[in-house]
Amino acid sequence: MFPVLPLLLLAYVLLSVLCASATIFNNKTDEDFLLEFKASLNQQSGVLSAWNTSIELCDWPGVGCSLKHKDRVTVLNLSSQGLSGTITPSIGNLTFLKILDLSSNKLQGEIPSSVGNLRRLKNLILSNNLLQGEITTQLKNCSLLESMELDSNLLTGEIPSWLGGLSSLKAVYLSKNNFTGIIPQSLGNLSSLEEIYFARNQLEGTIPKGLASLNSLMYIDLGENQFSGTIPKRFYNISSLILFRVTMNKLHGIMLPTDLGVHLPNLQYLRLGINHFTGSLPSSLANSTKIYSLVISINNFTGSVPPEIGKLCPNFLSFDTNQLTATTAQDWEFLTFLTNCTRLNIFDIQDNMLGGMLPSSIANLSTQLQILYVGYNEISGKIPSGISNLAGLTQLQFSNNRFTGVLPDSIGMLNSLRVLGFDGNQLAGSLPSSLGNLTQLQRLYTDNNNFQGPLPLQIITLSSLSFALHLSYNYFVGPLPPEVSSLTKLAYLYLSGNNLSGSIPYSISSCQSLIDLRLNSNSFNGSIPASISKMKGLIILTLYNNTLSGTIPEELGLMDGLIGLYLSHNNLSGGIPESFENMTSLDMLDLSFNQLDGKVPLHGVFSSALYCLLTSLYHFCVPENSNQTAQKFEFERHTNRGPKF
Ligand SMILES: *[C@@H]1O[C@H](CO)[C@@H](O)[C@H](O)[C@H]1NC(C)=O
Ligand SMILES: *[C@@H]1O[C@H](CO)[C@@H](O)[C@H](O)[C@H]1NC(C)=O
């Protein structure tokens, strides 16, 4: 009989040997793999210094073990530990791992494909590192994955369609990488998905309809990509939706159906800015009563704002740069309703076609309001004096409307203001000296109005002004007081186009931060103070169209940062200082329409600007080789348009 038993025995022995050898070659433990991981990092200090064999594995900082299998690691969390270096493939040998969190470090290189061996992994969190390459295909094996957080890295390639097979996924964070291509249709299969963050990549194509059938979706951020097409209608039925953000894409269409909001009771963030949406704002949006942030800026929304919108209570409300209209009091009713909203913090309706009168109820808006932009509309009537109730305002901007009447004295009570703009209206009377009480003010724009009287000393000495003081193109008379020397932090001083007279105060040289000084088109007389040359940061100086006399001070030639110097249309006499040859930055020099004589210097700017100097035929003398920096500077005269939200 054939000896069955010995054969079985032999097989058993063979098997044992094989198994034994397997353990011989495979006897590394989780501890060894973590030490390999440590070795691949550039620093061994910090928490990693306690990763050594004299300490129990499960007591290593950042490491958590299985309760049943004491030597098996289930949690590795080294978030924000200042780690740099690469992630070794040995990480994939920690096969009991459920949570891998290496976020907010400086890890480089690719995500190793061995991560696909972590079949028990639920949370993969590698956000905020310097990881490169594509998302490894092996990750599709991690079928229990609930969150994949890879945002803020340098990842490239397409969003893989196998992602649609990870049916436990609740959160996918891919924002702030360099992903390209389209959103795969397959993501529509992820019925547990609650969070999609794809913002700030180079994604394109349309938003797949399938995404709009994800009934658990709470957060979707597709902002700052190149998505085109329209928004699938079914999004407006996802009642769980909290955040919907598509800011800065190329989306178009009538974004907002008339029943928008009816089925979105949880919506808090609706951010549609910088797209090509059209149509009107539906009143039904008022059904989304939890709205916290509503931003539709830079689109082509039309029509009036329904009064119901004012019954919402957002913290942040921006209609900036659309074509919204208002003509009647009824069209402004939304604003009156908004006065019940105490948490309103930013309210921006600038750059629309809103006309008619501003309701006086504006004075009853929240005292929490910090930013109010109503500029670049067609609003007429007076500035309500009750505006001074809005004690929390730090920025108030009424620029480029049709406001008339006087600027109420009470403005001086808004003592948190840092930016105040009334430029481009038809305001008259004198500028209230109470503005001098605004000791936080950094920018004041009152240019292009009909203000008259002398320059209030309280404003000319408001030393908090650190950016702009624009008083140009009004009817101010009298001298520029020597106390202007208090404006030591100011960069832009514009006094052009008034009827200021007397001499330019010598003390102006104390305004050491000035970049751009415009005194043109006034009635200044006397000579140009040589002290001007002490303002070393000056780039533009306009003194044209005054009645300045005497010679051009030699010292001006020391201003080697000056790009534009405009002295035309005065009564200047004598020669052109030779020192001007040394003004190496000069791009635009205009000395025309004066009584200058003598030799024209030969070098520097003069090597090409000779022609216009001699003929005095041209208002501006542009050197042939000029790249017209100064001219650009002239046209880029900054306006008081608030930043777009
Ligand atoms: C694995 O076990 C063998 C035999 O005991 C030993 O020689 C080898 O050093 C071990 N390897 C590791 C990495 O511990
Ligand atoms: C570690 O993982 C690699 C594959 O990534 C595998 O080849 C190797 O056998 C594993 N080692 C152990 C001891 O499990």
Ligand SMILES: *[C@@H]1O[C@H](CO)[C@@H](O)[C@H](O)[C@H]1NC(C)=O
């Ligand atoms: C291991 O880490 C502990 C805690 O940081 C430290 O006190 C000890 O000196 C280390 N041992 C070795 C061998 O590095």
Ligand SMILES: *[C@@H]1O[C@H](CO)[C@@H](O)[C@H](O)[C@H]1NC(C)=O
């Ligand atoms: C990892 O640790 C950090 C800091 O202790 C903690 O904030 C974070 O929630 C942890 N990660 C996970 C996935 O638990």
Ligand SMILES: *[C@@H]1O[C@H](CO)[C@@H](O)[C@H](O)[C@H]1NC(C)=O
């Ligand atoms: C992202 O991709 C674009 C286009 O492929 C490329 O020009 C850019 O340099 C990339 N940026 C980063 C940070 O990799």
Ligand SMILES: *[C@@H]1O[C@H](CO)[C@@H](O)[C@H](O)[C@H]1NC(C)=O
């Ligand atoms: C709004 O419409 C005008 C006229 O059709 C167009 O020129 C402009 O680019 C549009 N703006 C946006 C943000 O789509």
Ligand SMILES: *[C@@H]1O[C@H](CO)[C@@H](O)[C@H](O)[C@H]1NC(C)=O
């Ligand atoms: C503000 O709310 C109160 C109480 O809900 C209400 O009676 C009043 O009419 C509201 N006022 C405005 C302007 O909406």
Ligand SMILES: *[C@@H]1O[C@H](CO)[C@@H](O)[C@H](O)[C@H]1NC(C)=O
């Ligand atoms: C401005 O301050 C002065 C005194 O500092 C005070 O008399 C005046 O009432 C204030 N004006 C306003 C409008 O607050």
Ligand SMILES: *[C@@H]1O[C@H](CO)[C@@H](O)[C@H](O)[C@H]1NC(C)=O
């Ligand atoms: C010169 O200034 C006067 C008075 O401000 C103004 O009316 C006139 O337009 C100015 N001319 C030029 C050329 O700027």
Ligand SMILES: *[C@@H]1O[C@H](CO)[C@@H](O)[C@H](O)[C@H]1NC(C)=O
């Ligand atoms: C131009 O600058 C040089 C070097 O600073 C100086 O020596 C020279 O005198 C200056 N020329 C004139 C005309 O000021």
Ligand SMILES: *[C@@H]1O[C@H](CO)[C@@H](O)[C@H](O)[C@H]1NC(C)=O
């Ligand atoms: C043009 O102007 C820029 C900015 O001031 C400067 O950097 C550049 O060198 C200039 N180019 C020439 C040809 O003058």
Ligand SMILES: CC(=O)N[C@H]1CO[C@H](CO)[C@@H](O)[C@@H]1O
């Ligand atoms: C459920 C609900 O609140 N529906 C309201 C939605 O908005 C419209 C227009 O404001 C109202 O008429 C509905 O009553």
